[in-house]
Amino acid sequence: MDIVKEVIFGFTVALTPTNLLYCFFGVLIGTLIGVLPGVGPAAALSLLLPVTFYVPPVSTIILLAGITYGAMYGGSTTSILVNIPGEAASVVTCLDGYQMARKGRAGPALGISAFGSFIAGTITIFMLILLAPTLASMALKFGPPEYFSLMVLGLSIMVYLAKGSIINALIMVCFGLVLGTIGLDQMTGMPRFTYGINTLMDGVGLVQVVIGLFGVSEVLINVERKFKQEVFETRVKGLFPNREDWKKSIGPIGRGSLIGFFLGVVPGMSVVIPTFVSYIIEKKLSKYPEKFGTGVIEGVAGPEAANNAASTGTLVPMLSLGIPTGASTALLLGALMIHGIRPGPLLIQEAPDVFWGLIASLYVGNAMLLVLNLPLIGLWVKILKVPYHFLFSIILLLCIVGSYITNNNPYDVVIMAIFGLVGYLMKKMNYEAAPLVLSLVLGPMMETALRRSLVLSDGGFDVFFKRPISATFLIVALLILLSPLFLKKKVLKEELKSSE
């Protein structure tokens, strides 16, 4: 019963009026900043970090938690409304969220995204309390070979994401892997494929690629023809998810929470991968997988729950091992260290008020997000009523600013424009952008994991098969890659049967 007592203690720390005010402020700023593409939670946090210097530790964390969740949600908002993923973690939300908006269902999409995030937050915070120590030691079982195999598995499930040709999806995967190698070699620091272009030294920016492939190319497709009708269905059908939406979404939200949390625990997994995994699993489980990508609510609910859950998951290694696994957790770590608190195995004993206050404040941040954003949905939906022949220029402007402010480099905008054109051509030729984005995220991690594994094993490839976790991943990946062959036969047989 100790835990219950501790949790209640945590809430008494978090729920003072001042702290609630901080939380509200954090969520508000976070949401506003998150709506700006290119500024993810990490950038938002670092912008506001100096403020936290004057604030007691628990309030700092509450403020930061509010900003993280707010910015994450803000990123989804632009994905749904105008097909600009604010960051890579909301790419998947574009796939069905934007299509829902075009059908006049932006409200339910935004609503389920907020509710899904909240539910995922609730589930995962309890998991964090109960499972953190066990999970932390599990995450340690992942060495370079396990990472490599996990990445291989991650890429092979792309087969299920493909709407059209599997070969095309795999070509996109390879294209992403090649793009990911541009820049300085992570292992040696040698420049590769940069051809003397300074902007490419740091690699092809993920934010620029994503904004180009989704935001810009969508505009290009829309202005290609004279607008016979508006791009968006103007008759808005309901601001909130209806009963049927809920029935469809509750499963995906639950699964998304679990997937997000467990993948988030693994250091280096990032928040992007869980969203893809969740989407693919929902598509696989669905009775109408062919409808994914045309605006089904499951495709929004699952990934949105997953990215929220993953950001809670990343706290496990941070709090129990002192290992920050991404930019956001590193900032949280920094905020704690300013106050002389060092996360690690001793945190719960040394600073219980911070530990339980943090857990409680995460939850308060989640709840605040819901309270703040539900009333905003109506406002966001109104944006879509702006005629498209005017709206398109604002969308493009958002794309430009978003890709510029990540590095203040005008050539980043040029890269975005190029990928806008690439994305347009890809749409014309039936290539999908999502596999490209995932492999661009996974590629660099996969390469370093491969090369590190080979140093560890003195060059033996058997290392990937000798270690049980790694071997399991590879076998599953192989089964997935081969499954279309069996599936096709089955489909053929069924077709034959029905024609008889």
Place this chain on the structure above:
Amino acid sequence: MNNISLYGNIFWILFSLLTCIESYRAGFGTITKPDSGFFPFCAGIVMLGLGLTAFIKSLGEKGKRRGGDGEGEPIRWWNIPVIIIAIILFALTIEKSGFLINTFLFVAILLKVVEPQSWKKSIIGGLATSIAAEVIFNVIFRAQIPSGILGF
């Protein structure tokens, strides 16, 4: 419309060949001690295989029309280069002329060209957008966007 996917596949074959050559030049290393070029080389080889498969497949296919193409209004293809060039010009001049001026020109020109509006509407739209954007990004969010010759 078989042509379009045929060209696509030829592009990927050429692209993967180029990747392989360039990766080899970056240094392949050995299979037990891979260097910078090893990983992109492997990706290139797989891509080449996929491209060839797709190419052979697309040769075999009869002309299948994609749904949606060729329906409705004629394609206004010139809008695509106009937008891309406008974005690139915006980027390349922003450090000299500044955010406010660029935004105004960008929005006004696109409104006039892409889905032609009257001059009045285009200019008002450009002005409104640029002032609003300046306030939002430079004043509220303190983003470091160059102010250029106007100096604020």
Place this chain on the structure above:
Amino acid sequence: MRQNKKRSVLWFLVISVLFLTSGVALGDTYPKGPVQLVIPFSPGGTTDILWRSISEFAGKNAKATLSLVNKTGGGGIVGTSFVVNSKPDGYTLVSANSDPLNIAPLFTPNTPYSADKDLTFICKIAVFPFTIALRADSPIKTLEELVAYAKANPGKLKAGVAGAGTTPHLIVEMFNKAAGIQITPVPFGGAGEVVPNLLGGHVDLTVISIPPIKSHFLSGKVRVLASFSPTRPKDFPQIPTIGEKGYKTANISTGVGLAGPKGLPESIVKHWEQAMDKTMKDPKVIDIMDKLDGPIVDFKTGEEYKKEILAELEGFKPIVASIKDKKK
């Protein structure tokens, strides 16, 4: 308690007003917006911990918002060259660790910058020594046992290091040479990435500075065999130095400083030099550095730091050359 509460409400209001108005209030003076400080190693490593602990003080003294960005890879080359290629406007600075400047270029041919020509040094702030550590459940209990095991099993022991061409990497190679053994260094993106791989048993040992492993050392999960420093660590006198054990050659540490791309205006250099000088003299910062148990304050001007780095570079040249020779 009550006063505390009142105070924090007040701060809250002040801060909200400041945030909303600061965009308008700031004039033409540098810095106008947030300054990006690139940390060329992973979060959770010593360099990262050091900057995150003092960045608020530094930011306050420089009247700037310091936004810390980790760009890892290539033993610090990736992050450093990002800054080398950025605009010298004072809005992109780098944590100038000595190893990507004077060790990594010796291991990596065609390093895309030179310490002599492509950077403007602002100052040096600290220096940190390293230790040799392994999991507490390892059968190897002392440095002698480690050497004996390594002699019996050449090439079998794998040491996680912060990156190819970092100080820990050089230390491993120098220790190998001094003891006549062969431990294979495995490069990661920074010490922050090494720690989970050490705890998970994916590498056998690591050469690392104390801050990233401190809590694991205190909780008994990690054993430290020796320290590569002239004297025993102040708070952990039970750790012997490598010199006591009879290996005098591997005694090098990493310097940390601040630098920008070449052509950084003199006024900005002075601005930061003064701010950092003030920061490193702040009793609160000295207290923080004490608690970290790794970095030791060592303030030098940019010119002095540059000279030191270039002198070290000359010193490392023959060592690295002989290591490379032996490999062939």
